[in-house]
Amino acid sequence: MRFGRISSLLLVTALLSIAAAGCEREERRFREVPPAADQSTNVVQSDLQPGPSIVATATQHPYDDNAYAIASGKRLYVQMNCAGCHGLAGGGSIGPPLLDDKWIYGSDPSNIFSTIVEGRPNGMPSWKGKLSNDQVWQLVAYVRDLSGLHRKDVRNSRGDNMAAVQDEQNRNRQTPRSSFEPPGSVTTP
Amino acid sequence: MMLLQAPHYAQQSMIDPAGTKAGAINDFWHFLIVTASIVTAIVFITLFIALAKRRRPADPEAPGEQRSLTRWVTGSVAVTLVIIVVFLFMDFRLGRAIATPPQRTPLRVNVIGHQWWWEFQYPDSATPGNWISTANELHIPVGRPVILRMSARDVIHSFWVPNLSGKKDLIPGHDTETWIEADSAGIYRGQCAEFCGLQHAKMALLVIAEPERQFEQWALGARGAALAPADSTAKAGEQVFLTGGCSVCHAIGGTMAGGTVGPNLTHFGSRLTIAAASLPNTKGNLGGWIVDPQRIKPGSFMPPNALEPDQLEALLAYLEGLK
Amino acid sequence: MNRERVVADVSGLPTVVFGPRNLGWWGTTGFAVIEGFSLALCAVTYVYLRKNYIVWPPEGTKLPSLLLPTINMGIMLASLPLALWTKKRAERLELGPVRIGLILSSLVTVVTFGLRIAEFTALNTQWNSNAYSSIIWTILGFHGTLMLIDLYDTIGLTLITFLRMESKWFPEAADNANYWLFTVLVWVPMYLLVYFGPRWL
């Protein structure tokens, strides 16, 4: 009897968490900038001294669990010509690749956010004022998807493009690693 | 609400034709509705008589009764067949008549469907670099066929201006072609007719049919670069446009702004509507749209822009000046 | 209505019948029709996709190899007399030969199914390379599923003939042979399409 009650409790909890995951995954947020964004905008790092990333506040951004935001990020990635430097599938060309586990400025969402907003030396332009916070967060979500940092059910499938651009969904997960190497070494992988 | 007040040309109707194709289809519709009404009336009256008659039924198995019923059913089927054949004959004739445009020098326009707006390009064979690129408002000359070469950038859309012509799909991977012709000058509304996602409902367009001379005048202006800002407010607005987020997606001919994600705004001030013919192009509407587009078209790809009041004022002055 | 008038007695009718007289035959045939039509639709898709290309197979895609698939096709065709023999023995209610036939059929199916899995490498392309690759992988996989089902059925039936034999399983053995006939024969045009389509079309 007791066992039955516990197991049914577990079952209900499991179902509810599946439901919650489903809800979060499918949400189409159009207007509001998610709450975490405002805090994260304050994570300003100096342009002049990129240095090691600050991983102290590991903010799990809500967009990380949102398939629609990740897909929107992918659209922006192409439209804003991120692909021009980082490669269509994030494989990198002029800019560093986004697929591997080398994260010069950290893989934390807030780090990527400030990388996009503030720009980085050696070519990464600042997108401050060009993109809304929402859009930057979508890009953040997509960049993390490129390296397989999201759970599988929110990740992007293939786009309607050439097969050479591999889909994110069936790519293996990368372990993020904050790199302490000086930025100069990045261009020679 | 001021914002939602629609102009008189918000209406679109296939039974108020203003074009060659729509006119022919409307004539056919008259034939259809008259025939269908007569047939329906006969069937219903027969049914009601059958239900209402109070006489004792004849023996259903009696050979005479059977024979008269058989004759009646056979006759009805034969009449139906005749009507269908006439229908097919008229339909095929109509289909052939409107399949190809009349043999006059047509105007050629490229139509590109985007989620959720229309792009129109007027190729110029003489000077290839001198195309007109505009959005959501298609200018055509009256009385001249216009061949539309259509493609889609993302998903399937369908081009439809009921007063002028039936619809044709825009399908990724398949370029399609259709033609329209306006009989009389006017502004005709059209709308995407194939479900294309979140803002399918607000993916409208206007066809502005003008007499040939007026059209040529418009085309001349549309080919040129944008007007330089007239005053200092507008100048400040240009700066807002170029340094802010706008130029990332929108292009304005003659400036540094060359974004191709959203509509080309070179002659934005002369447009009647904004947001894919969803709102009249007034200063108030435009301001509301720039600041919070997701309230007007939730899900559209235009992001909100948190501009300072004076920045917004300047930007509006600049955009409205782009005649 | 409680009043009944007895006009005949059916207790003398047989319980073991073959072919269309047997219910199982209708089930097998029904699913064979559905599966065959699905495969035909895949073939139509293949031809439909063909017209999107000028070069076939698409540029940069290697032609499929012929050796392994042809061997497999050969084994499948060579096993047809076995299936027909088993079917005939089943119709004569001969248990011993039916058991032998089923065991041999199981072996043949295991071999051909194993070869089928290996056949995917003979396609010389990945399913996610282009539409051509997608459809040939699908055709091969779809038919492979039919083979797997037949394999499973055959082995199960073999076990039943040893462990729980009743005369009603003879018609099942005959239907099992029918299904194998279908599986092999439907593969002949598909084999030509998948392996010679890129060469001829």
Add this chain to the structure above:
Amino acid sequence: MTTATARVETIAQPELDVELDAVWRSRPGFIGWLMSTDHKSIGKRYVATAFIFFCLAGLEAATMRAQLSRPENGLLGPDTYNQVFTMHGTTMMFLFAVPVMIGIGLYLVPLMIGARNVAFPRANAMGYWVYLIGGLLIYSGFFVNSGPDAGWFAYVPLAGPQFSPGKRVDIWAQMITFTEIAALVASVVQITTIFKLRAPGMSLNRVPILVWTTLVVQFMIMFAMPSVATASLFLAMDRLISTHFFNPAEGGDALLWQHRFWFFGHPEVYIMFLPGPGIISSLLPAFTRRPVFGYPALVLAVIATGFIAFGLWVHHMFATPLPQLGQSFFTAASALVAIPNGIQIFCWIATIWSGRPIFRTPLLFTIGSIIIFVIGGMTGVMIASVPFDSQVHDTYFIVAHFHYVILGGVVFPLFAGFYYWWPKVTGRLLSEAAGKWNFWLMFIGVNATFFPMHQLGMEGMPRRVYTYLAGTGWGDLNLVASIGALVIFSSVVVFLGNVIWSLRHGQIAGANPWNADSLEWATSSPPPSYNFRDTPVVGGRAPVWESGGELPVMTGLARDRQQVLLTTVLDAEPDSRHDHPGHTIWPFILAVTIGIFFIVLIFTPWGMPIGTVLGFIAYARYVWPKKRHDPSIIELPRSVPPAEVPR
């Protein structure tokens, strides 16, 4: 086989009834409920489940009508609206219209042809569970904001991997494949049942018309469903493992989906619709006191419709680039389908004309059906025209057209059939007064809702829009349509009340309350678990009327196990006996494993091996024989040729 002439009349045999019931009855309790393979239980479950889905889809429709009742309404945003309209279409097509007709067929066909059960009772039970799991899957998705939002037709590329991120469309695609499996299983079951289990003497030219329509529909399912099942498989593969069927950049084709979908989608319309005329033809004799006029013409019309239905699909694609010659062919086919449908309507009118109409609720719904269907048929011929269709395609004119067709051809006959067969199923009549309210509210509501939509379409209102501008002038007619939807809603409430009231207080019906002619009325209401004590023998098209209260029967089927009589395909001569396996839990478990296969596959490819292994285990238990019925079996005599039967 002996020809018994001894007993001309048998008195009631209570001990036989008890014996048969012990063999055929479903076991009590919840597990017994899961185990039942009785076609009557399965049929009732299909109908009840489909009706629940009908109500859900109706609520979705009501929500949409509320949103559209005035311009720029803010009740639903585009995201929610798209999910709601997709769910409405998907539910009505896949979870209501087809299953409800399958269910009615499964309940009635064995009774109408004098059989004890359907041909493959276990597969039949499994089909139901698969359908139920599919419906639960998509609705649980809907309730956690994962409802599909690309339309019930799911056109690629919008439904493809790039433009529909997340799992919404994956769930949809899997549900489609899923419910198609259920429909395909039911088709094999029903075709075999109708061909092999008919009562002796019920040759094909004596089969009730509802059975004919069921047969034709099941054949159509057999050829239509594989098209959409493989297409949804392609879609799921495109989305999950990056195949390129619909990716134009890699040689895929967006139109391929449309062809595959409509090659199913148009026959689907007739799959839903054909049983409706079957119901009408079957109940008209009871309410006109004469056999339906033109039996051969009706049967041929049904078969012709079945064939023509496969030649119409392109008329859903007239706005796509297609060669003109092809369009003309499909125009002609679309217009000509009016002929067989016309034949049916003319035959019904002829039946009423020469009979004496009895105005009970089933007849009212029949008349309503004819009126509404004729209007829908008229607009149907109109839109066969390519130029006219190019104007009204994807507008509210089409919405009006197909709702007229489906309400007139499916829902009204369904209600007529419901009032007609409810006493057979439950033993109690529904209230006539409430039935008349139900009819008039529905008739008025349907016309108020859908007639204005013709005009809206002509005025340019496209389908699938979550809102419209005030200046379009569509507000007033939309408001009328929304009020009409309220009337339909109240009609369904009256119906539900009637059903609940009848279960307790309805008048006891007796075996044949309508004095009808077909075989299901020859057994008690509700029918016993074994349907008929002895196998009825049929001598004409109206066996009950012809028997004059004394049903000819054949005896001799086994009493100690579930045995059925097989007859020959054309003439229904007794041919052999067949043992059914009896009630078992394994169809349910097999369906659950198939569910695991498809659902887990949405999230991980591991669904494939896990589902296959579990499925094989369940399937092994499903087929594995429990015990030998007669151990001496191996030396059984050769099968004997079909016996001669007195006719």
